[in-house]
Amino acid sequence: MKITVENGKMIVPDNPTIPYIVGDGIGKDITPVALKVFDAAVEKAFGGKKKIEWMKILAGEEAIEKKGEPLPQETIDTIREYTVAIKGPLTTPVGGGYRSLNVTLRQVLDLFVCLRPVKYLKGVPSPMKHPELLDIVVFRENTEDVYAGIEWPYDTAEAAEVRNFLKNKMNVKLRDDSGIGIKPISVFGSERIGRAAIDYALKYGRKSVTVVHKGNIMKYTEGLFKNVIYALADAPEYKDKVVTEERVTKEFGGKVPEGKIVLKNRIADAMFQQLLLRPSEYDIIVTPNLNGDYLSDAAAAQVGGLGMAPGGNINFNTHVALFEATHGSAPKHAGKNEVNPSSLILSGAEMFQYLGWDKVKYMIIDAIEKTIAQKYVTYDLARQIEGATKVSTSEFGDRIIENLEA
Ligand code: NAD
Secondary structure, three states: OOOEEEOOEEEOOOOOEEEEEOOOOOHHHHHHHHHHHHHHHHHHHHOOOOOOEEEEOOOOHHHHHHHOOOOOHHHHHHHHHHOEEEEOOOOOOOOOOOOOHHHHHHHHOOOOEEEEEEEOOOOOOOOOOOHHHOEEEEEEEOOOHHHHOOEEOOOOHHHHHHHHHHHHHHOOOOOOOOOEEOOOOOHHHHHHHHHHHHHHHHHOOOOEEEEEEOOOOOOOOHHHHHHHHHHHHHOOOOOOOEEEHHHHHHHOOOOOOOOOEEEEEEEHHHHHHHHHHOHHHOOEEEEOHHHHHHHHHHHHHHOOOHHHOEEEEEOOOOOOEEEEEOOOOOHHHOOOOOOOOHHHHHHHHHHHHHOOOHHHHHHHHHHHHHHHHOOEEOHHHHOOOOOOEEOOHHHHHHHHHHOOOO
């Protein structure tokens, strides 16, 4: 049955239909294993009362083969129609071919939040002394910034036109061999992700929301992003629930008033240090597209790398969401049944929480932790864990299923 949206609320039936994209390369190895884990976890959590009806949809190489194009309109329409979907990684041809399907999907479905939770799972090898101190959720803006695709090569008429406009009308000095890229950040785009991050913090009882920006340099883009989100602290719907860090210091003697979340801001470069040196002081992070790209990968490295990092692309207003593994299609490992399916499985766990089936999320996370504690792991972890037993993708999945506890 279809998930529907009524009066702005998502209604999830007991047997929701969820479209899935297998993905290219290692997508074929990890996706079937992940679906098997999801089915087992749902069955165990609800004793057969709930069940996902999986619906295969096409994108990437399989879509080219069967439909003659990498991203059929039908695929986009189906995700929109069924509201929540999940995907394996898709290959992007380098230097020609088609544009990144991942970026296209985010843009055409207006999935304005890239949600990247970063939390340590016990037993995962990490370069940190205390990786467990980091427990954050990055809200990376997905539709604006230098990722908007507004750019021209230096030697084109378009770039020349923009340079001439800037030189003649704006009195800007520019070299004639400059390529041009535009960084748009809007009030609309900043406000909607700011609201989504604050709402998420309130819903899940998190302590703070930190706006990470480079507004000291890019005042009218990144600075705008910070100012618009900060202004939300005074909005009627938030002023009893949110307090800025500056007010906590000035008016409340450094102590956060009971029941309120703190809104902070940090300059992006300093934030990379903060996450390493004072990880426990951060919780929800909201940031423009490019900062978010760097920061979420760096944070993932602190808890064991991309192979373990979940992600979802979400429009919190229409509720349309596409959860995905954060790594790519790793072609050299494809078809070998050897890679780690955890990123996709953990993305599914986030999807279950998004559906309101939180129990399934925590069961899956516990089962993965248990499997890693038993040292049954895929090659990427096996080479870092002493005394580990190296298992295949599917064996790892089966172990997780055995370790599921209601
Ligand atoms: P990649 O993430 O596919 O692989 C880089 C390396 O990371 C691999 O060689 C492998 O050693 C390791 N790795 C990745 N996933 C792993 C897993 N699940 N288990 C164990 N090890 C794993 O990055 P890439 O090689 O730069 O990109 C390959 C293709 O994937 C490109 O076409 C790229 O555009 C695409 N890509 C897609 C997505 C997406 O679908 N969201 C994201 C990133 C890259």
